Amino acid sequence: MATFMDVHTxxxxxxxxxxxxxxTADRAIEGDENVRFEKAWADPEAGVVYCLSEAPSAEAVQRIHERAGHPAAEIHEVPLEV
Amino acid sequence: MATFMDVHTxxxxxxxxxxxxxxTADRAIEGDENVRFEKAWADPEAGVVYCLSEAPSAEAVQRIHERAGHPAAEIHEVPLEV
Incomplete structure (x- = not known):
């Protein structure tokens, strides 16, 4: 498992x-890909959403987001945190 | 005070x-601008760092990052979170 930050525009x-x-739509199906969506933050003015997850791969994160109807524009594995 | 996600590239x-x-360099001077840096995540491969803070303004966040030697490429106020 790894940590990912993905970005929706x-x-x-x-x-x-x-x-x-x-x-909620992500959480409802995340188990199918062994993903855990932890947190999301939105800037409604710029139309950007950041989404933090634990997952086996970026592809797994994207498959959940696609099935939930909101594919990510970028997905970054973030192995370092402080 | 508001919540901000900033991005370094x-x-x-x-x-x-x-x-x-x-x-640590940010935290050492954040009080000068009433900013509180909460958390940062890095993708060393893509060279992207995400940084979460509580601050009075995006400009206050940027002033601290600039003085610490690493200005942000983008700073988004994120009034919504889940």
Whole structure:
């Protein structure tokens, strides 16, 4: 397992409810890929969402996001944290 | 106070020690701008660092990062989180 930060763009105007719904949709199926979505942060003005997860691979993260209807623009493995 | 996610690029090959040193340099002076750096994650392969903070403004975050020698490429206020 590794830690990933993924980035969604084009989310301008996203609301707290929409962010929660998107996160809930990910969580509902994350187990299929052994992914655990930990946290998400949104900038509704710029339309950017950052999403932190534990997962076996970036591909696993993306498969969940795609099935939930919101593929990530970028997925970075972040092996270092402080 | 608000929550910010900032992004540093061009950090290819950053090590755990270098990430810790950079974070420590921010923390040493963050009080001057009433900023609190909470957490940072690095992808040494892509050279990207994500940094989460509580601060009065994006400009305050940037002033600390600049004085510490590593200005952010992007700073996003993230008023929504889940």
């Amino acid at each position: 084009g989310m301008t105007g996203i609301t707290e409810d929409q962010l929660r719904e998107a996160h | 061009g950090m290819t090959g950053i090590t755990e020690d270098q990430l810790r040193e950079a974070h």
